[in-house]
Amino acid sequence: MAAPAPANAFATNQARARVLLDKLKADGIGHHIAGKRVASAKTFETSSPIDKSILAVVAEGGVAEIDQAAEAAHKAFKSWRNLNPDKRRAILHKVADVIEAHADDIALMECVDTGQAHRFMAKAAIRGAENFRFYADKCAEARDGLNLPAPDHWNVTTRVPIGPVGVITPWNTPFMLSTWKIAPALAAGCTVVHKPAEWSPVTADLLPRLLAEAGVPDGVLNTVHGFGETAGRLLTEHPLIKAIGFVGESSTGSAIMAQGSKTLKRVHFELGGKNPVIVFDDADLDRALDAVVFMIYSLNGERCTSSSRLLVQEGIAAEFTARLAERVKKLKVGHPLDPATEIGPLIHERHFQKVCSYFDIARTDGAVIAAGGKPYDGPGGGFYVEPTLVTGGNPTMRVAQEEVFGPYLTVIPFKDEAEAVAISNNVDYGLTGYVWTANMERALRVADDLEAGMIWLNSENVRHLPTPFGGMKASGIGRDGGDYSFDFYMETKNICLAKGSHKVPKLGA
Structure with missing residues (x-):
């Protein structure tokens, strides 16, 4: 905090x-x-x-x-x-x-x-x-080119x-x-x-x-x-x-x-994206935990590069998920102009309804809502939701396949490197991937195998303006x-x- x-x-x-x-x-x-x-x-x-109040009348453009x-x-x-x-x-x-x-x-x-x-x-x-x-x-x-003799x-x-x-x-x-x-x-x-x-x-x-x-x-x-x-x-x-x-x-x-x-x-x-963050059992778990929380719950989860699927190795899954749930429950939902607020209201009623629909979708699919899972009574009465953590997920569930675009994280355990890569790639999207491990050989193998345009190894999304930004597939x-x-x-x-x-x-x- x-x-x-x-x-x-x-x-x-x-x-x-x-x-x-x-x-x-x-x-x-x-x-x-x-x-x-x-x-x-x-x-x-x-x-x-925040409060559904009218901000302004906007000109609506057409043919002219x-x-x-x-x-x-x-x-x-x-x-x-x-x-x-x-x-x-x-x-x-x-x-x-x-x-x-x-x-x-x-x-x-x-x-x-x-x-x-x-x-x-x-x-x-x-x-x-x-x-x-x-x-x-x-x-x-900008106009520079090449000499090709x-x-x-x-x-x-x-x-x-x-x-x-x-x-x-x-x-x-x-x-x-x-x-x-x-x-x-x-x-x-x-x-x-x-x-x-x-x-x-x-x-x-x-x-x-x-x-x-x-x-x-x-x-x-x-x-x-x-x-x-x-x-x-x-x-x-x-x-x-x-x-x-x-x-x-x-x-x-x-x-x-x-x-x-x-x-x-x-x-x-x-x-869009349905980006994986893969946490292996040899990772620096404190730093990985900070990055996992930041990359899905910052900006209300309304970001294309959010790591909305947490793939965590089976041996550490229970402990890591328990620590994660504690952090999610402590996130401060509040008025966006309050500097202490970490999560504000969602952008629009239509988007609010979409995000809320995934609470029941998770339960219907057999997953467990470990934190959140309902609207939040925030200041002003606007489109607030509780930051949500879903456990008991598997790769075929809708919450593991579809882009929610909110403060909503689905946890999926995996056995080994091959399964982590297979789960990561088994979606329509391919924007980013995040890998946490102390084994750099493994990190580089996974980075090469992931179907995504941008990969961060042992890091959250840190933009460097000269580098290429974009994705694969959908x-x-x-x-x-x-x-x-x-x-x-x-x-x-x-x-x-x-x-x-x-x-x-x-x-x-």
Whole structure:
């Protein structure tokens, strides 16, 4: 358990949040297209998961707004693409500075909008600034290529930005994940139409204003709010949009791929996961326990990389699970603006009902609810659930196969290395895997055998921005991070230079 925060920190957060919320409610949330705030005839309301209160009226985008945004991105593309990389670098560094200056307000609004605990959202804006700073420094190398000599020719590769792109982001950590997609796109020289998740539109309304404050030209980032079935579909089908980067559910990714097929859209998907954490009997069990708890119960369990299946070796399973249950029962569920809170309310009533349905699913399948397993009467009366631990599981149960996406962990014992790998791979997903063992030879074997795009050995998920981020199977297509992002947002071009020494074939001579 973390040390308690100062007694006045919660009250201070609430007071500042009230000021921000009053302004949000008065202003509403509009689209941002070509540097202007744009309203819509149709609107919808967004509410807080803390107390179900209405936060703001949100403009709902349709054909007209998506067309305007795509045209604005198309119009701005040539000048942004041709801007000197050093100038683009300076602008994106300024974006990072502006985000850092507003970090506290971003964190508070993210808590109120998503239900995520302040202890995690306090870092979200800083991570967003880091995303822009990292890619700002890569602007100059974005077009770098290779020298591939042949006996009679030099082949030189270069990269050019693909054009206006669509970015569709999720509701769980919306600000950070938006910057994670948008920053490399802008660094590459692309322009963007952003469609944020309808369940968490608040900080997406702030982001284009921060970029404008930093000097990003009009039309480089355009934001259209709305629903996936309408605004999202229109964006993925739009002929001016050359690629779609999407973070969200696997089923939605499948729909987006179909929608973009007519215009041969390039797609990049970071989708769901049912990620294993494997604890062998020779592991450092204290550190493993800390990592297991953190990787499923932080961020309300609403994270694609959460380790929602605990595979623990039979010889230590009873003791390790008992210690785990004690920790789960001590987790502090509470108001997300309280710095002491570790788990806040879930994002939305529909998601709350989904997570709660898995309490009965576990019991029906014959598993045991060792901790939690019911809604929680939290402050404000919002969508709180008890952090849940399921034991007595086996690999075929629905709770071991399906993505719950909440503070919900299923424990599965295993006999040996081969069984651990088999259980891990026997799901539709393949995003991450976590392995705890003192035997590095075994760790490397398991890492090689796991069907997952990212593996952490004796560690929780610790992101390093230059490394590739992405999954296999139903967990996605493509990789984010470092130079890998440029592979998506840019086209590779080969230029062949003849030395004049090769024989040119003659026809009709």
